[in-house]
Amino acid sequence: MTGRLTLPQGFPTEVMLLERPAEDSLPEGPWFLLADRKLRPAWEASGLPQPPGTLWVEVDEGSKRLPTLLPWLEHWAEAGYHRDATLVALGGGVLTDMGGLAAALFLRGISWHAWPTTLLSQVDAGLGGKTGVNLAAGKNLAGAFHSPARMVACRSFLRTLPPRDLAAGRWELVKMALLDGDASIALRMLEEAIPEPESLAFALRRKAEIVHRDPLEHGERRLLNLGHTLGHALEAASGHTLLHGEAVGLGLLAACCLAGALGMETFPEAFLRRMADALRPLAARVKPWSLCEAYLKRDKKALGSGADEERILSILPVPGRTAIQKALAPRSWEEAHTLMNTRLA
Ligand SMILES: NC(=O)c1ccc[n+]([C@@H]2O[C@H](COP(=O)([O-])OP(=O)(O)OC[C@H]3O[C@@H](n4cnc5c(N)ncnc54)[C@H](O)[C@@H]3O)[C@@H](O)[C@H]2O)c1
Known part of the structure; x- marks a missing residue:
């Protein structure tokens, strides 16, 4: 039952359901990682690469705001990524919502892969193309529809989630x-x-x-x-x-x-x-x-x-x-x- 899911023809996101992270589910071309710091031990234990430009960040609902994205965009521009690069966003729904929006903004839109690591984000936030941040007036009020090209859901990540x-x-x-x-x-x-x-x-x-x-x-x-x-x-x-x-x-x-x-x-x-x-x-x-x-x-x-x-x-x-x-x-x-x-x- 794990592996690539069969989805409706033309669906913009390829979905991979895995037991644990695997290198062959990473992007084929140039890519960089935006990831929740809490996942660093699991990522490193899996032996997966961390390309230059990788950012380990701490985000929560309170920092799910536009200004948080700006240093990320500056960092990737500084690192010299082009439009052919893919962003891999690893974390819960807050991280994938923000990563997806950053991908929509960087160079007017680059491809991204969602690697959701909470159950909520594996079942809901990681799939469907809604990206966004909060405004003072409410949740998710600024954003874009920008579907990930791939979503990789690994069950092993769920084992470190607080009950x-x-x-x-x-x-x-x-x-x-x-x-x-x-x-x-x-x-x-x-x-x-x-x-x-x-x-x-x-x-x-x-x-x-x-x-x-x-x-x-x-x-x-x-x-x-x-x-x-x-x-x-x-x-x-x-x-x-x-x-x-x-x-x-x-x-x-x-x-x-x-x-x-x-x-x-x-x-x-x-x-x-x-x-x-x-x-x-x-x-x-x-x-x-x-x-x-x-x-x-x-x-x-x-x-x-x-x-x-x-x-x-x-x-x-x-x-x-x-x-x-x-x-x-x-x-x-x-x-x-x-x-x-x-x-x-
Ligand atoms: N885009 C959508 O369609 C959509 C749908 C539903 C919800 N959302 C958004 O998702 C967000 C909520 O997502 P969430 O419930 O994943 O919360 P979250 O992203 O805040 O993650 C919850 C906590 O778990 C930590 N964490 C993440 N993965 C972990 C792991 N494997 N092990 C240990 N800790 C881990 C995070 O650091 C965080 O502290 C909200 O901002 C909501 O608006 C978006």
Whole structure:
């Protein structure tokens, strides 16, 4: 199951799923490395090269800003790289988002390879072409669509991830199974300590299919926001004491509860209980609805103006079928928040 994944014809990113880093998955021509310092021991232990121009950096959500990119660009220009060079970005979603944007800017755009090293970035951030940095007004508000030519996901990197980051990233995997309404795959994903290659391949293929059909998020790609509607609001209201993936997990449970409350078919009770059990340790970080509501309304997925102004574009999972998109009033999400809390109690 490891190796090169078969993806839709014409998909701009070649995806390699590996047990551990391998030299033959590096770019064929000139390249340089932009990498998270925390990965240096693993990279060096693998005996992989560090070409001149390599930068080992420390980034986090707070430094995911445009000024952080400038010294990198200066450094590569100084090193004399040309347009035929490829940037290899090694790290979590913060690093790959920033590396991808730096690649889009350097010499008006060079090729790049994403080497995501967190579960969240292997399943989500590393694939799909969205790159970016934060502005004072919000997350990821400056960026570019610039797909990596290759994504290399190595399971060995996941072994050094803090357990909390691993558990948080798992919810993005579960999301991909729930997108197809498949509770049994979702359950299997919840049980795997380090996700099996089959689970990673399932999520990557499904994301690639969706992104390929709707690269600029005009329709189907919005489905990938399953769990994010309330998730983003919970994350922001918690003052980011909830990790993104944790908030998505809570948002998934809320979306499942809401679908049921709206009269749609519900997922098996045992599955909902298992989700709630896994999420219960986060209950203390869930803020009351009164603190979440404003964030939910401000979210970029709130619809246009006029009659729709107060409606939120929401994604609801359906057992056995693809999730659906529905415009809902915020009070529906208030109900979802209550139902989720009841299950967490
Ligand atoms: N582009 C997209 O489509 C997309 C999708 C989802 C999320 N994102 C972005 O991804 C970011 C979050 O990414 P993340 O969850 O990977 O967080 P992150 O990049 O902040 O990484 C989490 C922590 O793990 C460390 N780390 C990374 N790999 C490690 C490893 N193998 N072993 C030990 N430590 C390691 C990092 O240094 C960091 O401290 C957010 O900025 C979000 O906006 C982008």
